[in-house]
Amino acid sequence: MTDEFTIVHLSDTHFKEGGALHHDVTDTVAALESVLGHLEPVRRVDLVACTGDLSDDGSVDSYRRLRAMVEPWAAERGAAVAYCLGNHDQTPGFRQAMTDAGLEPGEHPVYSSTVVDGMRVIVLDTHVHGAGYGAIGEEQLEWLRRELATPSERGTVLMLHHPPVPAETPLLRALELQHPEALIDVLRGSDVRVVLGGHYHAAIVDQVAGIPVVLAPAITNQSEQFSPPEFEGAVAGSGAAFVRVHEQGVRVLPFTVPRIGDGVRVYRFDTQQMQRIIEAAGPARHT
Template identity: 40%
Template sequence: MLCHAFVTWSLGGRAARSLARPVAMVRHVTQLGQHPAPSHAVAHISDTHFLAGNRRLYDAVDTQANLERALHQLERSDIRPQALVFTGDLADQGEPEAYARLRAIVEPVAARMGAQVVWVMGNHDERQRYAQGLFDEEGSDEPHDRVYDVDGLRIVSLDTTVVGYHHGELTDAQLDWLADVLATPAPHGTLVAMHHPPIPTPLLWAMDMLELEQQDRFARVVAGTDVSGVLAGHLHYSTHSLVAGIPVSVAAATCYTLDLSAHERLLSGVDSGQSMNIVHAYPDRIVHSLVPIAEPVEVSGFSTEHRAAIEAMTPEQRLEMFSSKTSPFNLGADTATETPQ
């Protein structure tokens, strides 16, 4: 199913834009367990840190190759995301050419997948260049907050940046605007995408200096609303918490990550462990799954050629074939060539 919509309205003295482009529904498959199929799938990608001229970050990290690998993995998979959400630090130095190249790489892939692209400001981004490079708008030094409609799932892009600084803040006007947006529930609930996560960072003491300030104010606004999850970045490692009882998921970076076990280092950035998250939305919950960005070596597997046979089995037959420890499958049958009966 494809949907088109474009709505503009004014809330609390701030312009809010609802953007909706053609999106692909999650591919239907037979559910083998007790839960229904998710209504939405969203790819959560963060901290690309592109540089103009495709320069290597810290003369070491090929940020473009890492992102292209992530997008390739998505496109060849069965995940079929309906939106690609980038939670900030898109361009390491806010360079116009970096935004142009990022957009040129992401948008064609998103179009082929039928996915919307949701951009979010980060502390390394520059507001005017961000608006010009990614939205073809003049932009200003005011916060860039937007509302996206992804086939009934509302995604709010919230700008937590402070001009000239690396820590995060939300102004009174932004919080009033957010409260107005959330006053009307969306058909499939709301995800808030922001760069600075509203959570503590116990494994990264130094990052407390660059946190989102006055997180309690944000918590009061989202409490009791239809917000089912908060997506964030900034930390360069994956972590999870709650704010006002709402799940918060921080995606690790595609550029480089942090070694949280480094001895005698306040921060230790490493060119390894890059990943993205996949968010699946259900009527009563969301599920976050971490997907490593890598060329893995398979050591065990089961071919998709058996999907039809599995779907044709009764639940009892599936239990006997795949759950029973004494079944031919679990005793070592050659599943690459033998179809389950």
């Protein structure tokens, strides 16, 4: 055991069946290859944390492709791998891909608690079937409360897709984690060292209850954080975050990897388009 717990934080890979392009623009397989290649000199990692929207279509093939890339890379560095589900993921496809490898996680296949070299790694499930926003039910919150009641040797890393911090852009604000204060209340005073999330397709560092919240740049594309409020867009670009958890705190090294085609607009939604998405995928449709 070393004094430092190192994490490669990957998010929003959005793999598709057959390796199809995301939004007919992004080769997500090549994007992930470039990010992992950028980290090739790193020879020791404790955890590879994949924080949701692993798949774009929920297909078994997409999850198998992701595992086939991430897990050998992690194994070479002695790292455990943990996955959580995002709004684009589908539980059946994910579970099938895990079952195929004999990796079915126990009683709760989409939220779990494991210990890696003395550090507890808790995976939460925020995805709501057919929706874009996130939610954590009372049953899962109570399970988390029980888990955190006993401190871990080195503390806890918490993973989830929809982070408990606000988004910067109008569409994502409509598709945030619902009632984040309920989660924050459970985390307050716990041994959680860092919260890892995704969903916003941007490198963001924030905090809740004095705990750092780290959002990794997406593998797939980068959200335009400073667009006019009447638009929501994303441009081509891929990145991740390298996170060091040590006795003094947490150091976050977010990065993007230059690739041909970076900066090309992947999509831009106007107000009407955003409203249609919010009506179809937002909480009002599902309550």
